[in-house]
Amino acid sequence: MPDFTELLPAGFDPSSFGPGEVPKGLRERLVARATAEHSLDVVYRVVDSPVGSLLLAATEAGLVRVAYAAQGHDSVLADLARRIGPRVLRTAAGLDEVVGQLDAYFAGSRSSVDVPLDLRLAHGFRRQVLDHLRAIPAGRTETYAEVARSAGSPRAVRAVGSACASNPVPIVVPCHRVVRTDGSMGGYVGGSEAKAWLLAREAAA
């Protein structure tokens, strides 16, 4: 069987038919067209931040997921495909509103990120907890027990902990503002270093 690559001049290979990667502009055009015709379940972007690489994912309704690198972006994407839909595309330039606000938040010129949210991944009591967390302003913290009381279930302190641990949109819904009653920081979905960084940044503002 003749090998097609034999036809090519020395130094050439099948990449003569194009680059090893699809040009960025072509990919972004696909994202833009798919968005315009409502063919996407989820669009996502990965950005660098002071607390590490962050995955930001949105549906047509709003921001649906923020994930730290430690959570495994690949498994987060597989989970989104399963729970929301597999028509998932990456953008390198989109989601610019949330990216811009996050940049400003990390730089200290915004106290919070205020974008439309799609909280479909949180249900029941966990959803109630998230709704309450959104009311805790930057620079303040509440204890798990206080949040449990505010959410109407004073004994559900552990459930508040798991609601925070399963927060689909950390940073934007500020579960890092919930600390332990003894004054220690408590756990965090992005790791205790990230939690400390966020709290210090908000205390300084």
Add this chain to the structure above:
Amino acid sequence: MKEPFERVVSEHGPTVLRVCRATLGPMDADDAWSETFLAALRAWPDLPEEANVRAWLVTIAHRKAIDVHRATGRRAVPVDAVPEPRGPGPQRPEDALADGRLWQALADLPPKQRQCVAYHHVAGLPYVEVAAVVGGTEAAARRAAADGIAALRRTYLAREDVSSHA
């Protein structure tokens, strides 16, 4: 369970772009690629789990290439319209020239030979799958690709020899 479509784009996007370039030339390849992946994205949730994704994409690209071909009405890509090669890799003038001659040699092939060369030698599909895409028998697809390669050897390599002695 379906994996995120992004995986399909990163795994097969470059191959499909090369196939589009080989069958349509560099001018129309981007449009065919976009149309292919837009159609594939729409259909992705309903594709059977056991489907051969690459063969499925090449089938869509084949139809889209026919659409693009009809829309533009172009049979061949003029050599002087070939853009600079994009992306990483050597960008020397002689490479661009070689690239242009390759497009022209491919454009001179009868469509079926050009398609069979692209789907087998660029996409890497076995002839039985090439035949399923272009129609006809496996033997006919094999023969069309072999004829295409033989023609490319005559035209493209001949020109290569001439220019290397120029």
